[in-house]
Amino acid sequence: SLLAGIVAGVNAAAIPNAACAVCAPAPYLAQCQDVLAGGPVAWGAQDVSAQPGGAYTGEVAASMLADFACTYVIVGHSERRAYHGESSGLVAKKAVAVLDAGMTPIVCVGETLAERDAGQTVAVVSSQLGAVLDLVGERVANIVVAYEPVWAIGTGKTATPAMAQEVHAQLRAQLTAKNAVAAETVQILYGGSMKPDNALELMAQPDIDGGLIGGAALKAADFLAILHAAN
Numbered sequence: 001s002l003l004a005g006i007v008a009g010v011n012a013a014a015i016p017n018a019a020c021a022v023c024a025p026a027p028y029l030a031q032c033q034d035v036l037a038g039g040p041v042a043w044g045a046q047d048v049s050a051q052p053g054g055a056y057t058g059e060v061a062a063s064m065l066a067d068f069a070c071t072y073v074i075v076g077h078s079e080r081r082a083y084h085g086e087s088s089g090l091v092a093k094k095a096v097a098v099l100d101a102g103m104t105p106i107v108c109v110g111e112t113l114a115e116r117d118a119g120q121t122v123a124v125v126s127s128q129l130g131a132v133l134d135l136v137g138e139r140v141a142n143i144v145v146a147y148e149p150v151w152a153i154g155t156g157k158t159a160t161p162a163m164a165q166e167v168h169a170q171l172r173a174q175l176t177a178k179n180a181v182a183a184e185t186v187q188i189l190y191g192g193s194m195k196p197d198n199a200l201e202l203m204a205q206p207d208i209d210g211g212l213i214g215g216a217a218l219k220a221a222d223f224l225a226i227l228h229a230a231n
Protein backbone atom coordinates (compact mmCIF):
# COMPACT_ATOMS: atom_id res chain seq x y z
CA SER A 1 0.00 0.00 0.00
CA LEU A 2 2.98 2.31 0.54
CA LEU A 3 4.14 1.81 -3.05
CA ALA A 4 0.62 2.31 -4.37
CA GLY A 5 0.25 5.51 -2.36
CA ILE A 6 3.52 6.89 -3.71
CA VAL A 7 2.65 6.00 -7.31
CA ALA A 8 -0.82 7.51 -6.99
CA GLY A 9 0.65 10.73 -5.62
CA VAL A 10 3.35 10.99 -8.29
CA ASN A 11 0.77 10.39 -11.01
CA ALA A 12 -1.71 12.87 -9.54
CA ALA A 13 0.39 16.02 -9.82
CA ALA A 14 3.02 17.26 -12.24
CA ILE A 15 6.51 16.95 -10.73
CA PRO A 16 8.66 17.87 -13.72
CA ASN A 17 11.80 18.91 -11.88
CA ALA A 18 12.35 16.05 -9.45
CA ALA A 19 12.86 12.31 -9.69
CA CYS A 20 12.42 9.68 -7.01
CA ALA A 21 13.23 6.09 -6.24
CA VAL A 22 12.32 3.62 -3.53
CA CYS A 23 15.12 1.47 -2.07
CA ALA A 24 13.59 -1.60 -0.45
CA PRO A 25 14.88 -4.64 1.43
CA ALA A 26 15.81 -7.37 -1.07
CA PRO A 27 12.78 -9.66 -0.41
CA TYR A 28 10.43 -6.87 -1.55
CA LEU A 29 12.19 -6.05 -4.82
CA ALA A 30 10.01 -8.36 -6.91
CA GLN A 31 7.01 -6.51 -5.53
CA CYS A 32 8.64 -3.16 -6.36
CA GLN A 33 9.18 -4.37 -9.91
CA ASP A 34 5.54 -5.54 -10.17
CA VAL A 35 4.08 -2.28 -8.90
CA LEU A 36 6.56 0.27 -10.26
CA ALA A 37 7.67 -1.04 -13.69
CA GLY A 38 6.81 1.33 -16.49
CA GLY A 39 6.02 4.19 -14.11
CA PRO A 40 7.85 7.29 -12.90
CA VAL A 41 9.17 5.81 -9.64
CA ALA A 42 12.46 3.91 -9.89
CA TRP A 43 13.53 1.31 -7.34
CA GLY A 44 16.64 -0.13 -5.82
CA ALA A 45 18.19 -2.10 -2.96
CA GLN A 46 19.57 -1.15 0.44
CA ASP A 47 22.76 -3.24 0.33
CA VAL A 48 24.66 -5.69 -1.87
CA SER A 49 27.46 -8.22 -1.69
CA ALA A 50 30.93 -7.03 -2.65
CA GLN A 51 31.40 -10.35 -4.44
CA PRO A 52 30.17 -10.48 -8.03
CA GLY A 53 29.15 -14.12 -7.66
CA GLY A 54 30.23 -17.48 -6.28
CA ALA A 55 29.54 -19.43 -3.10
CA TYR A 56 28.78 -16.78 -0.48
CA THR A 57 25.68 -18.21 1.14
CA GLY A 58 23.24 -15.57 2.28
CA GLU A 59 24.78 -12.79 0.21
CA VAL A 60 22.85 -10.99 -2.52
CA ALA A 61 25.01 -10.34 -5.58
CA ALA A 62 24.62 -7.23 -7.71
CA SER A 63 23.62 -9.40 -10.67
CA MET A 64 20.67 -10.68 -8.61
CA LEU A 65 19.53 -7.12 -7.93
CA ALA A 66 19.89 -6.35 -11.64
CA ASP A 67 17.59 -9.35 -12.32
CA PHE A 68 14.87 -7.34 -10.56
CA ALA A 69 15.62 -4.27 -12.69
CA CYS A 70 17.00 -2.19 -9.83
CA THR A 71 18.34 1.20 -10.86
CA TYR A 72 20.03 2.06 -7.54
CA VAL A 73 21.80 0.27 -4.70
CA ILE A 74 22.63 1.97 -1.40
CA VAL A 75 26.14 1.13 -0.18
CA GLY A 76 27.84 2.12 3.05
CA HIS A 77 24.76 3.16 5.01
CA SER A 78 25.89 4.06 8.52
CA GLU A 79 23.93 1.15 9.95
CA ARG A 80 25.92 -1.23 7.73
CA ARG A 81 29.16 0.42 8.84
CA ALA A 82 28.20 0.43 12.54
CA TYR A 83 26.39 -2.89 12.99
CA HIS A 84 28.12 -5.00 10.34
CA GLY A 85 31.63 -3.59 10.59
CA GLU A 86 31.76 -2.48 6.98
CA SER A 87 34.97 -0.60 6.19
CA SER A 88 35.28 2.12 3.58
CA GLY A 89 37.34 -0.35 1.53
CA LEU A 90 34.49 -2.85 1.52
CA VAL A 91 31.99 -0.12 0.68
CA ALA A 92 34.17 0.87 -2.29
CA LYS A 93 34.18 -2.74 -3.53
CA LYS A 94 30.39 -2.81 -3.24
CA ALA A 95 30.15 0.41 -5.27
CA VAL A 96 32.27 -1.17 -8.00
CA ALA A 97 30.13 -4.34 -7.95
CA VAL A 98 27.03 -2.20 -8.45
CA LEU A 99 28.60 -0.27 -11.34
CA ASP A 100 29.83 -3.47 -12.95
CA ALA A 101 26.25 -4.78 -12.92
CA GLY A 102 24.99 -1.65 -14.67
CA MET A 103 23.33 0.04 -11.70
CA THR A 104 24.01 3.25 -9.76
CA PRO A 105 25.50 3.06 -6.26
CA ILE A 106 24.22 5.56 -3.68
CA VAL A 107 27.35 5.94 -1.55
CA CYS A 108 26.58 6.98 2.04
CA VAL A 109 29.08 8.93 4.12
CA GLY A 110 28.71 10.62 7.49
CA GLU A 111 30.30 11.32 10.83
CA THR A 112 29.23 10.26 14.33
CA LEU A 113 28.49 12.85 17.00
CA ALA A 114 31.82 12.11 18.70
CA GLU A 115 33.64 12.67 15.42
CA ARG A 116 31.81 15.97 14.82
CA ASP A 117 32.53 17.14 18.36
CA ALA A 118 36.21 16.29 17.81
CA GLY A 119 36.28 18.44 14.67
CA GLN A 120 36.79 15.41 12.44
CA THR A 121 33.73 15.71 10.19
CA VAL A 122 35.57 16.68 7.02
CA ALA A 123 38.35 14.15 7.60
CA VAL A 124 35.85 11.33 8.15
CA VAL A 125 33.61 11.98 5.16
CA SER A 126 36.60 12.71 2.89
CA SER A 127 38.16 9.41 3.83
CA GLN A 128 34.89 7.52 3.27
CA LEU A 129 34.29 9.12 -0.13
CA GLY A 130 37.97 8.93 -1.08
CA ALA A 131 38.02 5.15 -0.75
CA VAL A 132 35.19 4.93 -3.27
CA LEU A 133 36.69 7.48 -5.65
CA ASP A 134 39.98 5.57 -5.65
CA LEU A 135 38.27 2.40 -6.82
CA VAL A 136 35.60 3.68 -9.25
CA GLY A 137 38.07 5.73 -11.30
CA GLU A 138 36.45 7.57 -14.18
CA ARG A 139 33.07 6.04 -13.38
CA VAL A 140 32.66 8.75 -10.73
CA ALA A 141 30.01 10.33 -12.98
CA ASN A 142 27.83 7.27 -12.38
CA ILE A 143 27.63 7.42 -8.61
CA VAL A 144 25.28 9.25 -6.26
CA VAL A 145 26.63 10.45 -2.90
CA ALA A 146 24.52 10.74 0.26
CA TYR A 147 25.73 12.73 3.25
CA GLU A 148 24.09 11.31 6.34
CA PRO A 149 25.39 12.59 9.68
CA VAL A 150 24.98 9.55 11.91
CA TRP A 151 23.70 11.66 14.80
CA ALA A 152 20.80 12.88 12.64
CA ILE A 153 19.56 9.51 11.40
CA GLY A 154 16.23 8.51 12.94
CA THR A 155 16.80 10.88 15.86
CA GLY A 156 14.67 13.83 14.81
CA LYS A 157 17.84 15.97 14.94
CA THR A 158 18.48 17.47 11.54
CA ALA A 159 21.68 19.16 10.49
CA THR A 160 20.92 22.82 9.90
CA PRO A 161 20.93 23.75 6.22
CA ALA A 162 24.19 25.63 6.76
CA MET A 163 25.84 22.66 8.53
CA ALA A 164 24.77 20.29 5.77
CA GLN A 165 25.78 22.68 2.99
CA GLU A 166 29.25 23.05 4.49
CA VAL A 167 29.84 19.31 4.26
CA HIS A 168 28.18 19.02 0.85
CA ALA A 169 30.45 21.76 -0.51
CA GLN A 170 33.45 19.85 0.80
CA LEU A 171 32.23 16.65 -0.88
CA ARG A 172 31.65 18.57 -4.12
CA ALA A 173 35.19 19.93 -3.96
CA GLN A 174 36.53 16.41 -3.48
CA LEU A 175 34.54 15.23 -6.50
CA THR A 176 35.80 18.21 -8.51
CA ALA A 177 39.39 17.35 -7.70
CA LYS A 178 38.72 13.86 -9.05
CA ASN A 179 36.79 14.88 -12.16
CA ALA A 180 35.59 18.47 -12.57
CA VAL A 181 33.10 17.69 -15.32
CA ALA A 182 31.53 14.78 -13.47
CA ALA A 183 31.36 16.74 -10.22
CA GLU A 184 28.89 19.16 -11.77
CA THR A 185 26.30 16.45 -12.30
CA VAL A 186 26.94 13.97 -9.47
CA GLN A 187 23.98 14.26 -7.11
CA ILE A 188 24.79 14.75 -3.43
CA LEU A 189 21.77 13.87 -1.28
CA TYR A 190 21.22 14.81 2.35
CA GLY A 191 19.85 12.20 4.77
CA GLY A 192 19.05 12.43 8.45
CA SER A 193 15.58 13.35 9.72
CA MET A 194 14.59 15.08 6.49
CA LYS A 195 10.88 15.81 6.76
CA PRO A 196 8.24 17.82 4.89
CA ASP A 197 8.84 20.82 7.12
CA ASN A 198 12.61 21.04 6.63
CA ALA A 199 13.10 19.59 3.13
CA LEU A 200 12.63 22.82 1.21
CA GLU A 201 15.21 24.75 3.21
CA LEU A 202 17.74 21.90 3.03
CA MET A 203 17.31 21.35 -0.70
CA ALA A 204 17.55 25.09 -1.38
CA GLN A 205 21.25 24.86 -0.50
CA PRO A 206 23.47 25.01 -3.59
CA ASP A 207 25.14 21.64 -3.08
CA ILE A 208 22.16 19.69 -1.70
CA ASP A 209 20.62 17.99 -4.70
CA GLY A 210 17.99 15.86 -2.96
CA GLY A 211 17.30 13.64 0.01
CA LEU A 212 17.81 10.09 1.21
CA ILE A 213 14.69 9.74 3.31
CA GLY A 214 14.23 7.16 6.04
CA GLY A 215 11.37 7.51 8.51
CA ALA A 216 9.40 10.11 6.56
CA ALA A 217 9.36 7.79 3.54
CA LEU A 218 7.23 5.31 5.46
CA LYS A 219 4.22 7.61 5.03
CA ALA A 220 3.34 8.20 1.38
CA ALA A 221 1.98 11.68 2.11
CA ASP A 222 5.23 12.79 3.77
CA PHE A 223 7.39 11.27 1.04
CA LEU A 224 5.30 13.04 -1.58
CA ALA A 225 5.53 16.35 0.28
CA ILE A 226 9.32 16.05 0.27
CA LEU A 227 9.26 15.19 -3.43
CA HIS A 228 7.25 18.35 -4.12
CA ALA A 229 9.78 20.34 -2.09
CA ALA A 230 12.52 18.87 -4.29
CA ASN A 231 10.54 19.85 -7.37
Ligand SMILES: O=C[C@H](O)COP(=O)(O)O
Nearest residue numbers: 153154192193213214215
Ligand atom coordinates in the same frame (compact mmCIF):
# COMPACT_ATOMS: atom_id res chain seq x y z
O1 LIG B 1 18.66 6.10 4.76
C1 LIG B 1 18.03 6.95 5.35
C2 LIG B 1 18.61 7.57 6.50
O2 LIG B 1 19.06 6.62 7.36
C3 LIG B 1 17.77 8.64 7.11
O3 LIG B 1 16.83 8.14 8.02
P1 LIG B 1 15.82 9.16 8.72
O4 LIG B 1 15.22 10.00 7.64
O5 LIG B 1 14.82 8.29 9.40
O6 LIG B 1 16.63 9.97 9.69
